[in-house]
Amino acid sequence: MPEMSTDVDGPLLDVRNLKIHIKSFEGLAEIIDDVCFNLNKKEVIALVGETGCGKSLTAKAILGVLPSNAEVVGGEVLYKGVDLLKLSEHDWRSYRGKELSMIPQNPMVSLNPLLTVGEQLMDLICLQDQPEIALLPYYIRRKKLKKEKKAYDKAIKILEDVALKPAERVMRSYPFQISGGMAQRVCIAMALLGNPSLLVADEPGTSLDVTISKVILDLLEQKIRDLGLSVIFITHNLAVARRISQRILVMYAGNVVEVCDSDKIFAEPLHPYTIGLKKAIPTLIQKEMISIRGRVPSYINPPRGCRFNTRCDRVMDICKLEKPKLVNLEGNHLVACHLYNRR
């Protein structure tokens, strides 16, 4: 296993110039194009963007679970100094679930329908200490798990930690017998099992009702605080992003276009896309919704220069030729736009 750095001051995760292409029969889709950001210790950042902007793909790259037709063409993902992109599957075993962990988008689909919640939890717990268990066939495993008292107790404790009571009943239930909110909590419990330092939350709560997702978000916030986690929170809901994160990263068409503190970004958005988003959201105070004209460009032949240039109200000639770099304006507010790039 590669040596991790013990640099206390640096960021926990440093993504540099990440470029990912996807092979499809129509051609090569250059989806992720030069993504750069970092995550500091005990910080929660929100990766915000619409469908297809590449936020899920970025998360998958960080966790090393890219689909088979995806190719990392360039860049580094440095976690405590180690480039995750260069890890072998064998090395990943010490990272995934232990240092880095993920909460999936749709909890009902992410749980194994053939095993009870208890069996799945205990399976994971045993896997932490005894990886050989994974090699046993399904039936032998079930029998073996029944005997593991320590794992059972730990599983009960974990479920109570995420406020699932009565824990024994949940342990005995199959995924189809529990509600969406409960399943989401189980997934959160599973993600926190290995005491990770970095958590990737992929749109948790989007498949749930608003009152229940509020409770889930409350729970997540509490856990993040208690455990001092660093979190990448992926969402398309700007309000949720504002609530849960300290910094917001806005992604558009495979690029990070703006980075700012959550409480400031909507007060003064700088990038035309962010400005457009702000005007388009239906809220309780503004009655008018103005949409952004045009549509997301194709990734197969992406436009030259800034990928937003076909839709931007303030497009200039240089936008069609040169890609703007992410530049730090005062107060840790980064924008990738030629309007602010007069250097």
Add this chain to the structure above:
Amino acid sequence: MTYNIVEVKNLKKYFFLKKGVLGTASGVIKAVDDVSFTIERGKNLGVVGESGSGKTTLGKTIMRLYDPTEGEIWLDGVEISKLKGYELKKVRRRMQMVFQDPASSLNPRRDVRSIITAPLDIHGVGTKKERLARAKELLNNVELSEDYLYRRPANLSGGEKQRVSIARALALNPDVVVLDEPTSSLDVSVQAKILTLLADLQKKLKLTYILITHDLSVVRNVTDNTIVMYHGRLVERSTTDNVFNDPLHPYTQTLLSSLPVIFDEELALLPKAKPLPDTSARQTDATQGCPFFDRCPEKIGERCLREELRMLEVKRDHYVSCAKYY
């Protein structure tokens, strides 16, 4: 031309569960339980609630996709709850529906032209040439170019699919359009476009919308009146302004307080109720009384369960079904 385009009286839709080898009924889901309201022509109604509230079932029952168990549905002066066959088919031209998931509401094997002209085909309207012309006209209305005529749903984006869905709903010139979560699966920027489009179409074609959604901010901006549903029952009914500025039912307050907001100014507008953790029981409970009892932060006690629920006009034109006000 009646003043009230839609009137629903004591509408009930129950689903009876059959269990056992002999198939004897052994449980009932009261998806819609005694719902009444009226809609004035041109004034949109928002139906708000979470999953399991019965709002989608309500929409589908009004559309006669389900047969009501009890109650009356009046569409422009005609009672439609018991119509069948040809009579029902005729009535269907007056009200149409836009479904929640644009991806599955369009037949993947058909192209856009075929999907939009299907209603004309089914009702025998126009010649082939006329239908093609009408298809072009409808595409124009939803701001899609003629190039879309021969595309398949697989080659359309979410927003485009939803537009085609809307075009199909407008093919027969209906009076009422039921919109079931029209923008829930769409991105924010696309959502704005669709909602603006719907507003324009309403003015142009003199439509009345019934908007079913869980997204309160959309309801705020689109509807004139709102009803709030919980577990099949109507808990609050009033103008949209009233429901948002002065929510009277504890559930409505819970719903509004759960809304995450972007702007600080919005926070000031929301109530500060405290919701309880989810222990959502299914509606097969035959328990009497208020269905929100388990989760209600303001429950009174025995009275909530024993009192017969009814909608009371607590303030002017503002109806609530809650023991607090009885």
Add this chain to the structure above:
Amino acid sequence: MNTKKNPNESLIKEIKGSFYLFRKNRLAVVGLFILMSLFFVAIFAYQLAPYPEDAETSHFERRFQPPSLEHLFGTDEAGRDVLSRVIIGTRISLPTAFVVVFISVASGMPLGLIAGMLGGKIDSIIMRIADVWIAIPSIVFALAVSAILGPSLINSAIAIAFCAWPWHARFIRAEVWHIKEESYIEAAESIGASKWYIATREVLPNAFIPYIVKITTDLGYAILLLATLGFLGLGAQPPTPEWGTIAGEGRMHLPDIWWVSIFPGVVIFLAVLAFNVVGDGLRNVIGVEEM
């Protein structure tokens, strides 16, 4: 995106996309190649067979010659070139298999469609009948048919098709059941479409997509069953050069005179395998298309 007012552009795009996905499964491509070769042979059988007259005529002076350069598959008990007979047999085995499957589809699909669309009692009745029918073993049934009507290719084809329709009915009914849940069916209902319209214009085109996979594998199975019946003497009768019949003729002379049975057997094996892997390849195409 290029937009043309060509009605077929979407279809062409879909076909191209399907080919791309199909190509990913190498075995399926090999299978497709085998099938295309078989079709080619069937069309040009009389040109390709080195001894085309051997379908009928005997040359007893040449009997039982082992495989050689003049007779690649050897000769049989009547001195006929086995290779030529197998080649001409393509014209019998393949078309008959298609006929068998066609009959099964024509009888099973409508019943499955009706059962699925109407539900209730009609569904139960049709499905119960299908359940009982499936229990009839096709070989035993073919035996009965040949005992009553006499053994022949046509009778065995009818026997097989007769026993196969319940599988088709079940399959289509399951697909219909699944498709009925989709929103576009509800949308059609809300517009006022009749059940007939929904069945034919909305459900069936969608049910057909996975059905194609089943039909492909069924073709392979039909070839196998026809060959089995031919081998047992219940199907095509000698001197008809159906693959199974040829193999059956050589049965008594095994294992010394192996070429009369083995070569047709290998061809049967390849044909059935080809249909199966092509069906599998199609499954990949369809599975992803759902996305």
